[in-house]
Amino acid sequence: MRAKLNANVAxxxxxxxxxxxxxxxxxxxxxxxxxxxxxxxxxxxxxxxxEGDYDELMEIxxxxxxxxxxxxxxxxxxxxxxxxxxxxxxxxxxxxxxxHHKNDLAKSxxxx
Numbered sequence: 001m002r003a004k005l006n007a008n009v010a011x012x013x014x015x016x017x018x019x020x021x022x023x024x025x026x027x028x029x030x031x032x033x034x035x036x037x038x039x040x041x042x043x044x045x046x047x048x049x050x051e052g053d054y055d056e057l058m059e060i061x062x063x064x065x066x067x068x069x070x071x072x073x074x075x076x077x078x079x080x081x082x083x084x085x086x087x088x089x090x091x092x093x094x095x096x097x098x099x100h101h102k103n104d105l106a107k108s109x110x111x112x
Contacts, residue, residue: 013030013068
């Protein structure tokens with residue numbers, strides 16, 4: 001049975017650490033956690049978008065803060081965008097973005 005698709009959530013995690021490499025390391029730990037949850041997601045240059053059940057996504061957002069702290073950030077600030085439609089299917093990430101990513105940099109880098 002497919003999980004309810006009633007929300008899209010985008011999260012930008014900003015760990016309070018010094019240096020770009022350290023920021024990337026902590027953010028990568030958060031993205032690895034998101035990947036491990038099994039929800040559909042899309043990593044962009046400034047945020048990661050997810051889709052699925054609203055309650056599940058809100059729990060993931062909560063856990064992202066803990067993951068950043070566990071990865072060594074003394075504090076973390078996150079920006080979260082939520083689209084919620086409780087009564088039905090929501091537009092998927094794929095439907096919203098596929099037409100814009102046919103020849104984008106990320107895809108060309110994968111094949112290089």
